[in-house]
Amino acid sequence: VVAEIISVGTELLLGQIVDTNAAYLSEALAELGVDVFHRITVGDNFERVTAALRSAKARADVLITIGGLGPTQDDLTKEAVAEVFDEELALDEPSLRFIEELFARRGRRMTANNRKQALIYAGGRPIPNPHGTAPGALLEKDGKLALSLPGPPREFRPMVDGFVIPYLAERASGRRMILQHRVLRVVGIGESAIETRIADLVAGVNPTLCTLAHTGECHLRITAKAPSPEEAAALIAPLEAEVRRRLGEAVYGADAMDLPRTVVAMLRKRGRQLAVAESCTGGGLGALITSAPGAHYVFLGGVISYQNAVKARQLGVDRALLSEYGPVSAPVARAMARGVRERFGADFGVSITGMAGRGEPG
């Protein structure tokens, strides 16, 4: 199956926004095994949208448009699709009622032009949009499939994950299929060392495994294609177990459990409390920990000791230690951690000292 993406919006051609939608959709299509050979970006211009659709229709099986479904005169994607497929647009009553109810709930008056958003291909169907007023629209005609998706990412992404991918999977295989991800989070091993240990597992087809480098950690993403979440989970489980066996404790968490959340959850489970002493990071570690829900159960706070005098006075670090080893040294780091633990009455004290990265002490 070959798909083509047509991004519609003058703001894209003016560089006012970056087309993250196209990348999001492209990645999902690639995982599904759908080929994309062309992506066209055009402005809010009927002739150019129509021309782009005609060339896409000549080349691809599936035409996916992004944007141009709103209520204004500029929004003309459905009109262009209708033109190219010689199709009528008709008012879809359920979509209209959904939009009316949305306005009522928000306590706003629905202007007449919003009815335009409920116009759907007469021989097609709407794609529900729980996150906005403009439904998507689907048309199967002339042996082609046209999908019209909304532009705002918070409406677009759920529609891709929740409708487009399952629909295309079902269409291709005759069975409804979903894509399910599991992200294993790894610290303490570099990306290339990880790849060496799991190289043979990366070759799999379903589930697939890929490594993604992030700041300070590496993610291993397992993706399974299956008719149901349960079957996808059953495909993922043995691969996850094998990865965990090979990487051991370096796999510290999964999915949304990032490092701060994991640390907070572990401390909470054990009923322990933490304090920090930070030099070069200036409070960055404390800020990270407090980003995790439940931080107030386990995080007492800490001392930002950017200057030596603060290390001595507020953390009780021996001045002799500071002059003998310098502030960036293991003995001083130890004394900082011990100092904040004792003074704050914490179970654990964690300290950081180092160069601020501009050749400045800190």
Place this chain on the structure above:
Amino acid sequence: VVAEIISVGTELLLGQIVDTNAAYLSEALAELGVDVFHRITVGDNFERVTAALRSAKARADVLITIGGLGPTQDDLTKEAVAEVFDEELALDEPSLRFIEELFARRGRRMTANNRKQALIYAGGRPIPNPHGTAPGALLEKDGKLALSLPGPPREFRPMVDGFVIPYLAERASGRRMILQHRVLRVVGIGESAIETRIADLVAGVNPTLCTLAHTGECHLRITAKAPSPEEAAALIAPLEAEVRRRLGEAVYGADAMDLPRTVVAMLRKRGRQLAVAESCTGGGLGALITSAPGAHYVFLGGVISYQNAVKARQLGVDRALLSEYGPVSAPVARAMARGVRERFGADFGVSITGMAGRGEPG
């Protein structure tokens, strides 16, 4: 003048990277007054790159390709441009020497395929790339201008700013023109309030003025088009003065002088030192301040007092105050700031207390 952008790279169609280059170039072209009606994205495939170039050549005056200039077999943009314009590629000796010297400086062996990067249109010219091994290439033929730019953003962006925009400006006006920006940074006034005060100034053509909302601040970008940096600066100065007159001290800095840098520079100029007391932000304010060069001259450090007990013990906040007003109150904030200033021997104490944003205290 009409330009068309052709982004080349299979990784774009697979969604592995987001095409920020195209947006960057589009914005610069829009500011210059060059129209872009189509952007095409194709993979590393000779036939498809060639077909995209042919349709662009039929529609536009200027064809700008992004990517595909590297040393590998996948890199075939110049070959495709040569095909479409019936042009030869010839080895450009200065480009070859530049690449050889770059490898020598990096102490790496230059493999034979790197010579490919020095192939330039026989009737055209290279575009110097100080940030990488692949020069850009330029061809004027058949009444069209073809510009071939490298894909890595840190090579691409300087080439757009330093070559493409001045070249197109000169070509359009017969004079070499540059675009120069000045960004005024504003805090303490919301975007809509700012727009009300400067609405009449936004209508200007050269220089232009636009507002950009950012987290916690607003940017006002002034852009001037002129033959020289001096003339651009002379266009910018009166508009900047008028904006500053209307917004007063809310304009706290310009260009790279963000809020932390401005605070650090002001303290340094006055020979004063700062300490912070943070509750809900958990160290985020300290981390921001230490992000500025020279922070170690003016920033002593601080106390992260995430819990009430820490506010009392480490900052001397009266427990009666805490129970009477609660930790999220002006009296407690004042006591925290006073406490950290006195205990750290700072000239200024700054404190933050509030809700952590999840209904949790902090």
